[in-house]
Amino acid sequence: MERSTPAAMERSTPTAMKTPVDRSASSEVDKHANLSSTTPLKRQDDAALEASEKASDSPRPIRGVKWFLVVLSLLASFLLYALDTTIVATIQPAIVNAFGRVDLVPWLGVSFALASAASTLPWSKAFGTFSAKKLFIGGTALFMGASALCGAAPSIDAFIVGRALAGIGGTGMYMGLLTILSVNTSDTERPRYLSLTGFWWGIGTVLGPVVGGAFAESPATWRWAFYLNLCVGAVVAPVYFVVLPDYHPLPGVPLRARLLMLDYLGALLSSATFLCIMMAMNFGGILWSWGDGRSIALFVLSAVLCAVFCLQQIYTIGTSLDNRIFPMHFFKNRTLVVLFLAMMFAAFGCFISIYYLPLYFQFTRGATALQTSVHMLPFILFLSASVLINGQYMGKTGYYYPWYIFGSALHLIGGALLYTVDETTADAKVYGYTILLGVGVGCYCQAGFPVAQMKVAAKDMASSVGFMTVSQMLGIAVGTGMSGAIYVNTASQGLERLFPDATRQEISSALAGVGSNLITSAGPGVAAAAEIA
Known part of the structure; x- marks a missing residue:
């Protein structure tokens, strides 16, 4: 397979090296681009951009230690966001003990996800209109303030409000991270940097229950699971204010005009x-x-x-x-449609596993939060490694189609094998199946961000980030919703057969793991008899 080289690109555009390229300049989306094993990962609308970036290696205004501090600080905040997506899982019993109101338990986790999903497109449009640095700092401040509210919450209602605000602020941090890394990296190095988000997301979602459980069982109490965010935020804040480079998508446009554009x-x-x-x-x-x-x-x-x-x-x-607010014209591009669907199904595979593999080990092995995290390590480590390898080599080779084919094949095989798992399946087999799934999903779960940016006009880069993030959110919402419906209905039926006198509230509390000793007070054969697994 032959691909266009930088040298060939230079020969076809002899003046490219002399003419600087404005990344905010508009150009047409390539409507005829399609996924092909012979299609290199290059911007479709701007050949001169590659030549200019080759000369300067990257478009960012800072280098060396300053850039390292920026990336490290951005990822530190993103890790907090990843931790917060799952940290409530193991502190729900402690929150119920503190405030009561078992009927509001589902809102403890869902409020964060609801607010995150609902704010995705508004944040995307904002980052395509206003200063990226100011928006990122604003999102981070909202996330930190919400964390303080959760930690100091006087009631469960205040806690739920804090979780919702944290979801909005966290999404702003996530969109800001993707935008700032995208506009400050070249087309070649961008996949490598964006793959770091997938790596830290995997680490954070697994550590969330461990960190939450550790605080809940310590003298510090569960409140410090949220105060921890403030400590990290205080450390990285100077970097955001002093070193973080800014990006103005609409330079010279007055604020009033930009507000009217929303x-x-x-x-x-x-x-x-x-x-x-x-x-x-x-x-x-x-x-x-x-x-x-x-x-x-x-x-x-x-x-x-x-x-x-x-x-x-x-x-x-x-x-x-x-x-x-939503780039509907992207759906005219077959490649972007495929990328959208692939990102959505990758989120299916990733988040269903992250949410329900721990439940499998808890119900069938009696695992604690820490033991469950150990059981999850094969999946997360191989998923994270796969994401990093994809980011490292996809940008170098320029080809993305093989990653999608290979990754989706392993995704399918791993998912099919996990379907055969029951309470008697050996741990080694479960680990092997999750490794296949993790490697497969990791091959393409973050690849859509840099690829989509190559398939749109330079002025649509921020929109492409929002476009792919929406597909992620849809995958999370629909995937976890469908799997949750299956889990709740099958488990409820099993518990109702086993405990015919139990109320609906007791069964719901047992499934959520809070406010009920329905299962723990029964005999050792309860889990198998109820067919929870």
């Missing part, structure tokens, strides 16, 4: 759509039955809002073609 109606409709679909998927079968009027209403409302949002974006109602 798609307020699109932001409202997209947020409402995400809220309804995630509430329907996460609360159905837990807070109320699937046949309950509330479940039906949420699903219907989700479909209606989604349709209205699509129509509003297509016909640019209340906005303009250039200012709409």
